[in-house]
Structure formats: structure tokens, C-alpha cells
Amino acid sequence: MSKHIVRMTLGIIILLVVLYIATLVAANTTITEKSIQTEVVIDASPSRVWQVLTDFEAYPQWNPFIRRIKGEARPGEQLTAELNVGDLTMTFQPTILIVQPERELRWIGRLFIPGVFDGEHGFIIEQLGRKRVRFVQSESFKGILVPFSGGILKDTERSFQEMNRELKERAEGQT
Template identity: 40%
Template sequence: MREITATVDIDASPDRVWDALTDLSRYAEWNPMFTGGSGTPAAGNTLTLRMPVGGLTVPFKTFVLAADEGRLLRWRGRLIGPAVFEAVHEFVLTPREGGTTVLQRETMVGRLVPLASSMIDQYEKTVVRLNEALKDRCRLTPPH
């Protein structure tokens, strides 16, 4: 098992942060991890996210485990099955005075995890960059 976590304080309401996180069609404008996506982030739904990997853009499907508006977005992605590779990715939004604290966490399990250690190290840097990009996105875009 491997877990990655990163937190960021954002000077925007949880609803505004939620709007940025769940507007999958606009990910290409700001998101360093995903270049786009489709689907409705609601528990039980499937999302298709596009991720740059080695010069290619790879679509993959995720299953939404939880979507509590303004509070929590959690999905699961798998490669073949949990014995090979499974990742649960979540964004936890906590209100704070003047804004929101975002905890981003990904927990990975399966046989590929130890073999992909150097790739996961690079991915961890992208998780941090995503938090910073989300902060910028919420600061630079007007609320809906």
C-alpha cells in the first residue's frame, strides 16, 4: 500500500472549490493532473478522466464512491482489478475562516504499487501541483 497526501488552504468557500473540482469539462484550463473529463460526480456514477502519461493522453474510468457537495469527492480507479492496481483518490474540503482547507489523498494498493515506485514519486509531485493549481483557479475565476 502507498498513500499520498497534500493539503492547501484556499481563500474561497467550499462551494466555490467544489465547483472547480467538479467542472470536469474545464480541467484542461487549469488542472496539471487531468486534461479533461466527463460524467457527473455523484456517488455510484462513472467518470472518464483524461490523464497525460508519457506524452500520450490516456482516458480511464473511475467509479465515484462519494460526492458530498462542498465537502468530499472520492473515486476509485482500477487497472485490471484490486490485486493488480487500485487507487482511491479523494478531496476533503473543510471550511476555515476566510476559506477552505483541501486535503487531497490517494491510497494505492496492488502488485504494481511497489514496481511503480519511481512513477508514483513523480505522481506525488503532480498531486501537490494540482492543489496549487486549484488554489489559483479559485482565486482567478469568478464564482458562477
């Protein structure tokens, strides 16, 4: 093997080790954390909002943010989701963490390995009256790439708001 190939291989190995260590450090610190939260009041029962939220097959008909999602709403299930954020379309595979019917759905998605760019996404349905709820959609982002993601986080917040509006319309029976 030539010296050039050995040096290049060694350089790549060192770079990977440094990235791995940075990932471990980032995974254990809150310096690289950002959160988004949006909410909307919906004039529908918790069961109706839950039914619309968890009817993944119908997402292409109404959801401008999560265009497609495959899988079932149960803890441990790995979903395949296609998102529209600004001008970007992304596919990722989050794992469901919490399913509390008519109350909460939560999953975590990761870019590559833990600590690079992790997002814990939550949907909470808070009953305000017999046929009125507050729907809260949030995401906490952690990882070494979070400080460099300002633009996409603004687009993500707009996408949350668009989804909330469409969910409200569908749950209230207007579509």
C-alpha cells in the same frame, strides 16, 4: 493438436491461475499499500472550491494533472479521465464512491482487475473560516504492482501539488 501447442496453452493457463491467486492475496493484504497526500490552503469559500473541483468540463482550461474528465459527480457514476503524470498520459475509468457537496469527492480506479493496481482518490474540502479552506488531495494505492511503482508515485505526488496550486489560483479568482 501438436504437443507444443498443448504445452504452451497449459503454461498460459497455469500462469493466469497463479496471477489470479496473487491478485486475490494482494487484494486482501496491506503489505502492498502506499498513500500520497497533499494539501493547500485556499482563500475561497467551500462552495467556490467545490464549484471549480466539480466543473469537469473546465478541467482542460486549468488542470495540469487531470486534463480531461467526462461524467457527472454523483455516486456510482463511471467517469472517463485522462491524466498527465510525469511524461505519461493515461486514460482510466474510475467509479465515484462519495459525493458530499462542499466537503468530499472520492473515486476508485483500477488497472485491469481488482488487486492488480487499485487507487482510491479523494478530495476533501475542510472549512477554516468563512472564505478559507484546506484542500486535501490523497490517494491510497493497493495491489500486486504497487511495490514496483515508486517512480510513478513520486510523479503523481508532484502532479497533485501542481493541481492544488492551479485549483487555488482558479478558486481565488486569479485566472
